[in-house]
Amino acid sequence: MENITKDQVEITKAKNSKIDSIDFNNLAFGQVFSDHMLTCDYKDGKWQQPKIEPFAPITLMPSAKIFHYGQSIFEGMKAYKDANDDVLLFRPTDNVKRLNISAKRLCIPEIPENYFMEGLKALLDLEKDWIPTKEGSSLYLRPFIFATGEGFHASPADEYKFIIACAPSGPYFSGKVKVLIEETYSRSANGGVGFAKAGGNYAGQFYPTQLAKDKGYQQVIWTDDTSHEYIEEAGAMNVFVRINDTLITSPVSDRILDGITRKSILDIAKAEGINTEVRKIKVSELVEAAKDGSLKEIFGAGTAAVISPISGFGFRDSDFDLPELENTYASKLKARIVAIQTNKTEDPFGWRVKI
Ligand code: PLP
Ligand code: COI
Numbered sequence: 001m002e003n004i005t006k007d008q009v010e011i012t013k014a015k016n017s018k019i020d021s022i023d024f025n026n027l028a029f030g031q032v033f034s035d036h037m038l039t040c041d042y043k044d045g046k047w048q049q050p051k052i053e054p055f056a057p058i059t060l061m062p063s064a065k066i067f068h069y070g071q072s073i074f075e076g077m078k079a080y081k082d083a084n085d086d087v088l089l090f091r092p093t094d095n096v097k098r099l100n101i102s103a104k105r106l107c108i109p110e111i112p113e114n115y116f117m118e119g120l121k122a123l124l125d126l127e128k129d130w131i132p133t134k135e136g137s138s139l140y141l142r143p144f145i146f147a148t149g150e151g152f153h154a155s156p157a158d159e160y161k162f163i164i165a166c167a168p169s170g171p172y173f174s175g176k177v178k179v180l181i182e183e184t185y186s187r188s189a190n191g192g193v194g195f196a197k198a199g200g201n202y203a204g205q206f207y208p209t210q211l212a213k214d215k216g217y218q219q220v221i222w223t224d225d226t227s228h229e230y231i232e233e234a235g236a237m238n239v240f241v242r243i244n245d246t247l248i249t250s251p252v253s254d255r256i257l258d259g260i261t262r263k264s265i266l267d268i269a270k271a272e273g274i275n276t277e278v279r280k281i282k283v284s285e286l287v288e289a290a291k292d293g294s295l296k297e298i299f300g301a302g303t304a305a306v307i308s309p310i311s312g313f314g315f316r317d318s319d320f321d322l323p324e325l326e327n328t329y330a331s332k333l334k335a336r337i338v339a340i341q342t343n344k345t346e347d348p349f350g351w352r353v354k355i
Contacts (some may be wrong), residue, residue, distance in 0.1 A: 043103065268340075272333075298310040
């Protein structure tokens with residue numbers, strides 16, 4: 001596989017830009033898309049040259065395997081622009097590596113890291129003006145790969161498409177997030193695909209999440225599939241719990257996504273002198289801590305959601321509200337990670353990448 005540079009990415013420009021029709025001050029999450037996308041096809045046993053094309057519909061045969069056997073994986077990243085107009089990414093190599101971990105599990109050919117990174121740089125050069133600068137907004141980047149190869153035989157496709165699409169976006173959640181601890185349905189199972197960002201993982205969450213929404217909750221806290229005794233993730237986020245002054249999160253496993261925000265928060269918290277523990281968290285521990293007042297905070301962590309405080313949780317027939325504290329770990333850690341991402345502070349960890 002030849003290495004490429006961003007200048008070798010073939011560009012077909014959109015005839016007209018949509019940018020003037022976008023209200024950058026009122027962006028929802030992932031609802032509007034920029035003018036161009038990066039595309040790269042896998043055929044004849046190799047990934048072909050990456051290209052940039054206008055963001056437009058793609059044509060697939062009804063027999064494309066994505067429709068039948070769900071070979072589809074994705075990533076979530078954000079691009080920011082700082083006061084010097086420089087374009088910044090946050091730990092992008094970790095996303096490429098994770099996309100390829102997902103690819104391997106779904107029997108999808110791995111994308112060369114160099115194609116991903118140089119292609120993304122070329123795309124961001126072109127879409128720079130689409131990066132919002134309002135606090136809480138960013139250009140959400142959605143790299144994904146899906147099976148375009150045809151056939152009803154239940155086996156891996158022989159052709160795939162890799163795309164990076166860009167969506168100028170505001171916050172993922174608006175308002176308070178109350179969660180329901182789920183004991184019937186599971187997001188993932190031992191030996192399954194929970195650690196991968198496979199499209200089907202999310203499809204499987206929609207129905208139980210809808211049931212929780214019907215009961216007045218915004219999200220589900222997933223528990224382990226065997227005993228349902230341990231909390232694992234919160235919707236599409238890793239979950240953190242603060243009991244007294246200790247911040248706790250579950251260890252990652254083949255059921256839990258190895259979140260980039262999660263591991264960054266652990267490092268920031270340690271650097272801030274916060275006591276952290278990576279260990280399994282029992283639902284019963286959470287309930288006891290809520291009852292005796294030692295449960296101070298729960299928050300979700302992920303690229304889209306950044307850090308989202310959880311205002312309360314439901315378990316069986318009881319609701320537990322979390323205290324409304326000032327100076328929460330969630331707000332402190334969110335301020336720190338966002339400042340690093342947007343170049344408002346030093347980055348002692350070396351996570352910020354200028355494009
Ligand atoms: N867990 C799940 C299931 C997710 O979909 C995400 C989102 O990407 C995360 C956790 C958080 O991961 P990251 O911080 O890398 O975005
Ligand atoms: C992200 O946080 O980037 C994700 O991929 C979650 C997504 C389901 C919005």
